[in-house]
Amino acid sequence: MYKALNTEVAVIGAGPAGLSAAIEAARAGAEVVLIDENAKPGGQLFKQIHKFFGSKVHGAGVRGIDIGKQLLQETKENRVKVRLDCAVWGLFEDKVLGLVNQDKLESIQAKKIILATGVSENAVSFPGWTLPGIMGAGAAQTMINIHRVLPGKKILMLGSGNVGLIVSYQLLQAGAQVLAVVEAAPEIGGYGVHASKIRRAGVPVITSHTIKEATGKDQVEAATIAAVDREWNLVPGTEKTLEVDTICVAAGLTPLAGLAWMAGCECVYLPELGGYVPIHNGKMESSVRGVYVAGDLAGVEEASTAMEEGRLAGLSVAEEMGYVEECEAEKRREEITERLKALRMGPFGEQRDKAKQKLVQEWQKKLDQR
Secondary structure, three states: OOOOEEEEEEEEOOOHHHHHHHHHHHHHOOOEEEEOOOOOOOHHHHHOOOEEOOOHHHOEOOEHHHHHHHHHHHHHHOOOEEEOOEEEEEEEHHHEEEEEEOOEEEEEEEEEEEEOOOEEEOOOOOOOOOOOOEEEHHHHHHHHHOOOOOOOOEEEEEOOOHHHHHHHHHHHHHOOEEEEEEEOOOOOOOOHHHHHHHHHOOOOEEEOEEEEEEEOOOOOOEEEEEEEOOOOOEOOOOOEEEEOOEEEEOOOEEEOOHHHHHHOOOEEEEHHHOEEEEOEOOOOEEOOOOEEEOHHHHOOOOHHHHHHHHHHHHHHHHHHOOOOOHHHHHHHHHHHHHHHHHHOOHHHHHHHHHHHHHHHHHHHHHHHHO
16 A cells, blocks of 8 residues: 555535535634545536525525535635545555555555445336436436536436436426426326426426336437336336337435445445445444434435535544544534434435334444454
8 A cells, every 4th residue: 555645534425415624624724625526516416407495404495506606615724635537446454545546555544434336226127228328317317417417318317316306397497398207106206396397397207107118229219108007017018109219217325335235334234324334423433433423324304404414424523533522512413403303304204214214223232243
């Protein structure tokens, strides 16, 4: 291993959780390095051109892109060292990180590590699913909102979760025609407010249907959809073919837990949170001492939740290193926890809250076994 550079806190991932964690720790006085493999920091926030809703404290009425700009400004004000185009390929003993930057290998050793590595999009396989023009909904969102490139003109969206619904509306705003949103479940998976917006724009949301096949010569040219029964089997005779040049797949997200696994963090499988998630306590510390998790890695939720968990992890790291008094840290942790509870109200949030409690219980069980 190359001789490692040293820092007090290394944050992996410059999305909403990582930015918030870095700001919180640096504001308290810690030396923080924020690392991201992308050319620009901000993660999902700069794809979110829609206004947040909820409470004022969580940015209600403010666009995600503007929240991202505010967080970036705070990193500068608090002297966070930001390393971009820098992929972390390994996490080793003594909290040493292996990095690659423009084909140059480096390493950083940190006293504390916060993993905010985010998620990857789930794929759905069907005949023709590898044709050019078939992509994740998040990829399409990146194209239109970051690079200003329209992925196609006639689009079919597979999946009616919040991602599928929001990206469908943003594709309409970008000038594309969304022929339909297809959902295999009998009901939509996202919030009604998002579904209503695209329905008012004339886009049908077709439930209990999926894609049977995609066809085309050099790229996708048509998609055949069909109804599914309660056992998810295709129903013969219900096929309908749509002429499309793009299919976007919004079939859920999976936490990117590779570095957490490599660090030795114990993970449990919780479908409500997207898959395998590192167990952690109320301070966001994993089963590995000194390694913290935040954001979608700690369970797939909303950007507002990711920012709060990032603040929680950054605060806990600062407290552990002596930059924040225990009584002050506990007071602020209670405030953040209350805001998280507010974000997890409702049928979607309650399921996630119960799953989060299970992660803490598993952490405590692990501690008792030591």
